[in-house]
Amino acid sequence: MAAKIRVTWPDGAICGICFTTALRTRGSCPCCGEERLLPGRTTDGTDICRDCAGITTNMTCEDCGSETERFRAGRCIRCVLRTDLEGLLHPHTPPDLSLKRLIGVLAAAGRPESVYTWMRGANTKDLLTGLGTRTIALTHESFDALPASRSVEYLRELLVHHGMLPDRDRQLAAFEQWLAVRIHDLAKTPHIQAPIERFARWHHLKRLRQMASPGKSLNTAVRSAKQEITETGKFLAWLHAEHGLTIHGLRQAHLNQYLSEGPSTRYAIRTFIVWLIKNKEIARLEIPHRYAATKPLITQQQRIELIRQCIESNEAPLTFRVAALILLLFGQPIGKIAALKCADLQALPEGLHLGLGNIPVLVPAQIAPMFWEHLHHRPNQQTGNGGSQWLFPGTLPGQHIHADAMMGQLRALGVDLGGARNTALRSLVEELPPTLVANALGYSYQVIHKHAADAGTPMAGYAGKGALPR
Structure with missing residues (x-):
């Protein structure tokens, strides 16, 4: 279980973990006063620079000349990262300032080793290659057309965060995509699809777009909208299956029966019923609010x-x-x-x-x-x-x-x-x-x-x- 020895320095054998830690310790050397890497230690455990410690291991990047761990072929992780990203993104052929900026952002990350691991993942590498060959454009529409994945969303939000893609409300966009799938799935039941689409687009989507503003979270509003649309679909399916009716045949007795026979989540159809009444699609009906029976408390x-x-x-x-x-x-x-x-x-x-x-x-x-x-x-x-x-x-x-x-x-x-x-x-x-x-x-x-x-x-x-x- 002993750690593998990486190098031997004047203060003893150094394992891989301690070697990496040493090459990430920086500060003012108490012996010579220079601000630099402090991989060595005195007998009392004080961190000191390479020269004062008598360490002969080469710790200089052959590309940028910085004193740091040499990650590959005598070069530091940031230089390796920059070279590999340029090989994937081809920012100079043709010239693309956004891709140049993306390389700069990733190479300057606080933890470049994590970026290196991330970019070598199969999904991420394919995405970066697509950007490099220009088959994936720097637009939200282009990213929306890709198969949904964590890699796609991470790269999209990275580009938005650094101004390489225009900002948009992520929750609103996700709701629009969810709604499109939901409406498409109801194509075989037009008596359900039509009222759901009108309700979802003219009430919820309109409201969410009005609510959307920089820095404001739509999380709760989107959750509520999804639940109300889903529960409304269940209600319309029940009305047709149990009574052979569309929404225009709804009566108070049907509504009372539906609410009394099921869980309290059925009360989520209230907004839909109120919306229909307001738009004069059905006669006025009574539907109560749902209130929690008790409020949870701790002492x-x-x-x-x-x-x-x-x-x-x-x-x-x-x-x-x-x-x-x-x-x-x-x-x-x-x-x-x-x-x-x-x-x-x-x-x-x-x-x-x-x-x-x-x-x-x-x-x-x-x-x-x-x-x-x-x-x-x-x-x-x-x-x-x-x-x-x-x-x-x-x-x-x-x-x-x-x-x-x-x-x-x-x-x-x-x-x-x-x-x-x-x-x-x-x-x-x-x-x-x-x-x-x-x-x-x-x-x-x-x-x-x-x-x-x-x-x-x-x-x-x-x-x-x-x-x-x-």
Whole structure:
């Protein structure tokens, strides 16, 4: 199980792992004072430069002359990466400034070894070759025509992030593609396809396009739209199978029967029914809203214990402990936490503030250092995703972490997401005016007043209360 010896230096035999670590250690040599690579060590373990350590191993790239590990044929990883990318992308024949820029971005990545591994993958290599032969154009339409894969989306978002493809709302584009497939699959049932297509295009797609704006997440809206379209399709299929009717023959009795005989997800057809009535396609019918029978809650003691664990435990990644604290302290939806930007953290004279609504809220001084540490060491920025605007960057360049991924990580920390959110909000409205809570946390007044009512806090008790706890 012993590590294989790579070289022997004055301070002893060096294994491969230690050799690589040594050739990535830089700083000011305490012996000669020069700023350079520090692969050697003194007897007390202090890192020193090659010359002062008496190391004779060649550590100079034959191409760029930098002092670093020689990756292949006497050349460093960045020079090798640049040469291999030029061989795939052919940026000079004919000249293409975007492809030249792509090579520069990849070769300058914080972790070029990971880029090298990525570009050698079969799917990625084919994509890069297609760009090099110009059979794949630098357009969204060209990428949309390719078989869907993680490699295609990663390269697309890399190009968007660095300005080589125009920006577009990724969630909206994915919904448009999903809708096209959905409508195509209903071609054999025109009595279902026609109303679904009208509803999806003239209500949901129109609404999503109006909502789309730079930096705004459509994740929740897209999820809701997909569910309503899917449930509407099931309802129309049931209406035809059970009663031999199209939507124009719908009556209140049919609607009551459908809602009473199935799961609560059937209430998702409400938007469709309201839309039909509004457009005078059917007579006015009554369809109630669906309300959750109960709201999940955790105890205040459980909430405090989770906060304590997030602060004191180092077992979980800092990124997700910070996200959990935002949930536990400020009752924020996971989708909103995932889409927070670095600019939402503000250093003000009173301390670190987080922008969640109209009024920045003060991050408690005990945990502010955790937020600063996370901000300055955010993950997923070493392979082309540098300079991300997101507080929680995702693995796709230019994108924040997906809400589902964050949910999974927070559940792994033992956090009941719905219970933690509801308990945090209930705790806040018991101490502060609901209007202030709504403004500070970005909630509607109706939602916060509903939490206040559930908490049983008398409205008179809010007079004279202060700001959010500091």
